[in-house]
Amino acid sequence: MSSTSFPLTWLYVPGDRPERVAKALAAGADVVIVDLEDAVGPDRKSYARAATTELLAERHPVPVHVRVNALDSPLSRLDIQALSGRPGLSGLRLPKVTDPAQITEVAELADAPSLHALLESALGIEQAYPIATAHPCLRGLSLGESDLRADLAVPGDEGLDWARSRVICAARAAQLPPPAQSVHTDLHDLDGLAASCARGRALGFLGRAAIHPRQLPVIEAAYLPTPEEITAAHEIVQAARTHEGALALPDGRFVDAAVVATAQRTLSLSHRTLT
DSSP, rough: SSSSOOOOOEEEEEEEEEEHHHHTTTTOOOOEEEESSSTTTTGGGGHHHHHHHHHSSSOOOOOOOEEOSSTSSOOOOHHHHHHHTTOOOOEEETTTOOOHHHHHHHHHHOOOOOOEEESSSHHHHHHHHHHSSTTTTTEEEEEEEHHHHHTTTOSOOOOOOOHHHHHHHHHTTTTTTOOOOOOOTTTTHHHHHHHHHHHHHTOOOSSEESSSGGHHHHHHHHHOOOOHHHHHHHHHHHHHHHOSSSSTTTTOEOOOHHHHHHHHHHHHHHHHOOO
């Protein structure tokens, strides 16, 4: 991963396909997510758990998270117990979270550096802020949009925008990083992926989950600041260094502390292009 605290690409890979996990680790993603849930058939769950446990016996250059099985399934406890304390585990992703108590329970059971809650239902969205503040081990929120779309019975993206904004605001209020967007499921529609990322960035997401390495450069390009944004951010930060309080730039742009903070984050993201 580049020298930044802002991961932009999160690559999912099935836990029962060790050869694909090896390729994912070399694909250039900021974080690899080994999936024990949706991507693994019922007859392959035990094998996927064992293979992932073996994988995490050592650390890897890329952070590795694991999406365990749904928390209302007995498989999830088996997953968590097998993975806890493994040297290569960077985080557990908890699907279909609906209650803050689920986070507390996992935090007490798991020996994991971080937990990340996936909100995939109307009830999960309604509980977004209590879930986000349930335990210090929780380090992020994300949406599971396929399940959420089915739960809400909405066919298009527009029906999810309120839920997306709700989760983004809950993460911010809980002082968590901005959520990454949910996956774009059409592997061949890279133009659609780019357009969707642009809209996600405008809503306040930061980065995106992917299901194929070909999606990674599109996501990174969409979320990295443009040269024009970098130039503007430099101007704002420089002006703030030479003036106290709010000010107006020569072109009329108003600058206050919030604008300066946004510019500083833009410059932090821009460092990825320099490494």
